[in-house]
Amino acid sequence: MLADDTDGSATLPAVRRWAAGGVALGVVGAAACSERSEVLTAEQRGEQIYRNVCTTCHGIEPDQPGVIGPAIAGASLELIEAKVLRGEYPPGYQPQRPSRTMPPLPHLADHIADLAAYLQAAAGATAVDGS
Ligand code: HEC
Numbered sequence: 001m002l003a004d005d006t007d008g009s010a011t012l013p014a015v016r017r018w019a020a021g022g023v024a025l026g027v028v029g030a031a032a033c034s035e036r037s038e039v040l041t042a043e044q045r046g047e048q049i050y051r052n053v054c055t056t057c058h059g060i061e062p063d064q065p066g067v068i069g070p071a072i073a074g075a076s077l078e079l080i081e082a083k084v085l086r087g088e089y090p091p092g093y094q095p096q097r098p099s100r101t102m103p104p105l106p107h108l109a110d111h112i113a114d115l116a117a118y119l120q121a122a123a124g125a126t127a128v129d130g131s
Pocket of ligand 1: 055056103
C-alpha cells in the first residue's frame, strides 16, 4: 500500500536518532564522562563502568565468578575502594583469593560509589531479569 511507504520513511529518522543515542551512551560510559552523569543514576553509571572495566576478569554477572576474578556482587564501598584504588583490603577483611592478580585502577577514584551502588544492587538481583 502507498500509505505504508509514507509511514516507513517518516519513522526512519526517529530510528536513526535512537541508534545514535545508544552509541553516544556507550561512549560516555567508556570515558566515564561527567556530561551525562546527571541523567544516569549511580547504579547505572556503576553498571557501565563494571561492563567496560571489570567484566574482562570478573565476568558479565557480578554474582558469579568470572574467568579470572571471584564473584563481587554485594562488595562494600570500603572493599571496592581499597581493592580498586590501592590493590589492598580493608582491615580485618578475609580476601576470597590470596593472589594479587588484579591491578589497582586508581583512575576510577570518582566512581567507587557508583560501582558500590551497582554491585550492591546486583547482589539482590539474582535471576530477576533473566537478561
Ligand atoms: C585484570 C583482571 C581484573 C580486573 C580488570 C578487575 N579485577 Fe577485581 N579481581 C581480580 C582478581 C584476580 C581478584 C582476586 C584477588 C587478586 O588476585 O587480586 C580480584 C578481586 C577483586 C575484589 C575482592 C573480592 C574479595 O571479596 O576478595 C574486588 C572487590 C574486585 N576485584 C573488584 C573489581 C572491580 C570493581 C573491578 C572493575 C573496576 C575489577 N575488580 C577489575 C581481577 C580483576
